[in-house]
Amino acid sequence: MKIVARDVSKAFRDPRRSVEVSALEAMSLSVRDREFVSILGPSGCGKSTFLYIVAGFIQASGGEVLVDGRPVTGPGRDRGIVFQEYALFPWQTVLGNVMYGLREGDAREREARAREFITKVGLGGFERHYPRELSGGMKQRVALARTLAYDPDILLMDEPFGALDTQTRLLMQEELLRIWEANQKTILFVTHSVDEAVVLSDRIVVMTARPGTVKKSVEVPFGRPRVVEDLMHDVAAMDLRTDLWHLVKAEVLKGGPR
Amino acid sequence: MSPDGAKRPNRNPRPSTFRRDGESPDGAKRPNRDPRPSTFRRHGLRALKALARGYSLGLLLLLWEFVPRMGLVAADILPPFSTTIRNVGTLIMEGELQRHVALSLVRQTAGLVLGVVGGVTLGVFMAWSRGVRAFFEPLLMLTNPIPKAALIPLFMLWFGIGTFSKVMLIFVGTIIPVVISSFHAVADVSRNHLWSARAMGDGTTRMLLRVVLPAASPQVLTGIRLGLIVSLIVLVGSEMLAGREGLGWFIAYTMETGAYDLTYASMLTIAVIGFCYDRLYLALMHRLLAWKEEGA
Ligand SMILES: Nc1ncnc2c1ncn2[C@@H]1O[C@H](COP(=O)(O)OP(=O)(O)O)[C@@H](O)[C@H]1O
Ligand SMILES: [Mg+2]
Numbered sequence: 001m002k003i004v005a006r007d008v009s010k011a012f013r014d015p016r017r018s019v020e021v022s023a024l025e026a027m028s029l030s031v032r033d034r035e036f037v038s039i040l041g042p043s044g045c046g047k048s049t050f051l052y053i054v055a056g057f058i059q060a061s062g063g064e065v066l067v068d069g070r071p072v073t074g075p076g077r078d079r080g081i082v083f084q085e086y087a088l089f090p091w092q093t094v095l096g097n098v099m100y101g102l103r104e105g106d107a108r109e110r111e112a113r114a115r116e117f118i119t120k121v122g123l124g125g126f127e128r129h130y131p132r133e134l135s136g137g138m139k140q141r142v143a144l145a146r147t148l149a150y151d152p153d154i155l156l157m158d159e160p161f162g163a164l165d166t167q168t169r170l171l172m173q174e175e176l177l178r179i180w181e182a183n184q185k186t187i188l189f190v191t192h193s194v195d196e197a198v199v200l201s202d203r204i205v206v207m208t209a210r211p212g213t214v215k216k217s218v219e220v221p222f223g224r225p226r227v228v229e230d231l232m233h234d235v236a237a238m239d240l241r242t243d244l245w246h247l248v249k250a251e252v253l254k255g256g257p258r
Numbered sequence: 259m260s261p262d263g264a265k266r267p268n269r270n271p272r273p274s275t276f277r278r279d280g281e282s283p284d285g286a287k288r289p290n291r292d293p294r295p296s297t298f299r300r301h302g303l304r305a306l307k308a309l310a311r312g313y314s315l316g317l318l319l320l321l322w323e324f325v326p327r328m329g330l331v332a333a334d335i336l337p338p339f340s341t342t343i344r345n346v347g348t349l350i351m352e353g354e355l356q357r358h359v360a361l362s363l364v365r366q367t368a369g370l371v372l373g374v375v376g377g378v379t380l381g382v383f384m385a386w387s388r389g390v391r392a393f394f395e396p397l398l399m400l401t402n403p404i405p406k407a408a409l410i411p412l413f414m415l416w417f418g419i420g421t422f423s424k425v426m427l428i429f430v431g432t433i434i435p436v437v438i439s440s441f442h443a444v445a446d447v448s449r450n451h452l453w454s455a456r457a458m459g460d461g462t463t464r465m466l467l468r469v470v471l472p473a474a475s476p477q478v479l480t481g482i483r484l485g486l487i488v489s490l491i492v493l494v495g496s497e498m499l500a501g502r503e504g505l506g507w508f509i510a511y512t513m514e515t516g517a518y519d520l521t522y523a524s525m526l527t528i529a530v531i532g533f534c535y536d537r538l539y540l541a542l543m544h545r546l547l548a549w550k551e552e553g554a
Contacts, residue, residue: 057453075456087450091472091549101458130549150458
């Protein structure tokens, strides 16, 4: 097992009401090496919180997370993160951003490696651009390149395409599939989109409403390489989406009126 | 902190001086290829506008020149502009002016550098440590509203009337706006930026130098600009009140001895220095913050 989470819980102190908000409760989850697992759940159920605990950004209130058998005590270069937004350094060019995490080799080698990954995500020619000059989709490509370039074993992705328009989002999903199929990392992918989870994952973990825990773990039976369009009209995929939607819907409604 | 920290709007106000003509004030992204006028026309237009902005100044200088010439005011109370320029020239030739200007600038630079280094350091510590913040925040709130010129006598009492006393005064005058702006800027650095740096293996030092300070730089540089203005005010004020060197002292001296023509000459010098200083600083800010600007 690449990642093992056992009974992870997290309570936040709400400073205004001086009460504890329980975000996660007894969340357990295992991810195999090179598996693509999506975490699906209504917003506010603790998906990001769980991911940040695995990343080592915040500490769990209870339980433990093991990566390669070792307990997580903080962030590490074995786990790369891609956020939904605002993670690129706006004071650096595309090249500067992608080079940021590179440590090996001299400046020339690092630049060459960064350029290679910029090209890989389809942004060749934009090396000297600043993030503000890029569209949302391009920014996420850079964010992906920045994380892939220093080669972490695990990718932790927190709704990375959540802020993009539908078309861009589909393109990015294809892009991610293509990249992942080529260099098979372990991916833990947070999303609130049923469609996205079905298209991308080997397995989907559906979470309950807050306090979040695993409601159900669902295997996705479609082979690889996958083509996003083929799954749009595939009957089995439609059934899977319907089942998943029923699971999620029950949790959405638990959260109260929307 | 919002749960995702992501949707927080950018709270850094863009200093208005960054806005060039025709730019949208909110820094909103322009459509890609907007139909701007050609470079040539744009420059021509800009020159015209600059001229238009400068014309009130021209009018003032004309008045300065001709009011005393026409005898409306006695020329020893208000020597004409051209005479004042000539006096500046004479003072420079005699080597008198440079000496005072140099000393004043040395004092000002020393105080400013100390204030900036101390201010940014303290601002970072305040943003990162509750204890440090709890200690310094009341002190800052207390001292910030005091007009720094009012501290001049106190500093004379404590540190004498020499360069040290003046440098300390400038230090205090500049550190306060720099601390306040750095503290807010550092506390505002996006959580995702910090976490991204950590995820890529950064230790505190690398993250501070390569993420926190660049992210905070727009606000910090604006704070330093405020400090710059304060530094010139307290410098000249303290020199006028005490000592026997420096530009401020020179002004006071010419007043006391009734050499009003030289008073005007030295005041003109100060005005030009202050203006150039500010422009140079703005140009530096422009360069450092090029990543933030539009249309680059
Ligand atoms: N730093 C925090 N302080 C207090 N409450 C928080 C904090 N972060 C998250 N929460 C709360 O924990 C719950 C789960 O949040 P989150 O993990 O961001 O949900 P999701 O990513 O599934 O939308 C939410 O109710 C949220 O308000
Ligand atoms: Mg989230």
